[in-house]
Amino acid sequence: MKNSMITLAAFSLLLIVSACSSAEGEKAKEVFKKSAAASEELDSFSMEMEMTQKMNVESEDSEEGIPDGIPLQTTMNSDMQMDPVAFYQTVEFMGQSMEQYYTEDGMYMTVPGEENWYKAPEELVDQLNQISSEEQSPGNQLENLEEYVDEFNLEEKENSYLLSFSSEGENVQALIEESVEEMFPEGTMPEDALEGLTVEQVNYTFEVDKESYYPKQLDAEMNFTMNMEGEETSIHQTMSGSYSNFNEVGEIEIPSEVIEQAEDLPDSGNTPQ
Template sequence: MKKSLSLILAGGLLTLMAACGESEATGEGDLSLEEILSNSASAAEDIESYSFVTEVQQTMGMDEESMSFDMSTEADVLVEPSIFHQKTTMDMGELGGEMSYESYFSEEHGLFMEDPLTGEWMKYPENLMEDILSMSEAQMSPSEQLVAFQDNINDLSLEEDENYYKLNLAGDGEEMKEIVEQIGNIAGDGMDEMFTQMMSELEIHDLVYEIFIDKETFHPAEATVFINMTIEMLGQSMTLEQNADIYFSSFNGLEEFEVPQEIIDNAEELSEEDAMGIFN
């Protein structure tokens, strides 16, 4: 289970890294890039709920061996208080076939994850909840993802059609690495050291990030992420290539929901050592 959780969180981490590296340009049409970002940030403040779907394809290689897996996620999110329900399916190919699991998070009750092998539920320890809450807000909040755009308006390009503004960032090398390092500022207390160490061992070969913003609502509609990079691990180089598509919907259209009481009552609480072990 730890191995599967490590891969799950690694995929989510890399998507977040790519989605937090943005940057400045002039735009087309009636609105400038700055005005589009400002309007989108203002619209995000009024979001009370939304859904998203992600489709991720990832290939990792070390020496002459490689491993590929696909991951799809469907999630419903309530913003205040923060609650989400997520269904994830992973296809590990020859390494393990397909497996699915669900997860719930709420500020009141914490983070619960289903073991895809046994169907039993696990709960993360309370003393890690502040970090988990900070990371969940950064990963899922449209307004948090816009912060990096607003702080790094240098290489961002803008196109538009009848329905959408398309913001695009493409680059490689140290410039992209510096932008990705911003993740340490939103990862939560105690997590920035891990990201700093990871960044020092990371070389970005190619990073492309596009997001489509609805012209009528200024809500994000779709995002695509491509990243190709090398990580030095234990004296060896690991290459990683990832494609991700993210689709947003149902803004302010969800009914309220809670973590099922049966899960709260029966979940086995992980020790801090076991919970943090997924990062090692």
């Protein structure tokens, strides 16, 4: 059950996708295309994201895992470099924190409850190496939705545009499956990874700066279920993220002391004791 919850939490982070509903026509298309193009040209940016999940698990084992309805809160602060892809980020989950560095030289991280640095297995690094800068771009989600642009709802504010979407059922299910598959390099996602996913409803808003067309804010709400190892889990998820420091993040390098001190992280994925 514990491993299922860890997999579920990691997988759900990837479900930051969108579609749309309504019709500001050509103006919405213009904003959509300019924002996607501007994001592709970014050299670097920072992102702050907060996510809250409430889960209800249908399981015969009531003594393991996380109690139903308890909010699971995750906060992530990231500095991203696009070419070559590199990042430094801090992640806090339910009061426990970790740090991560990733460059072409490898991935290094701390784990909750440990003071040491660990070097990630080569298998994980190889998968990250296959992710292009375009796939890391904030505008990649918009590109995945290009064929749905006619359905965007556009609201114009003083200094920004709001692109929004609300949908449910089969329409959003197909869209999200396509978008999730686009996030993974070919061969890195299990063939049956989406079989247990059912998306019921998504509400999504993406705020774009009027002058630069860079993303400013992401807000999303989603209801979905995951069927894993015979257990069905219903999740209500809210997410809020902001972008900043466009082209102002310096070159991301792994500190020499981190490399020198790091121990190998077990390939099994078990947390060192």
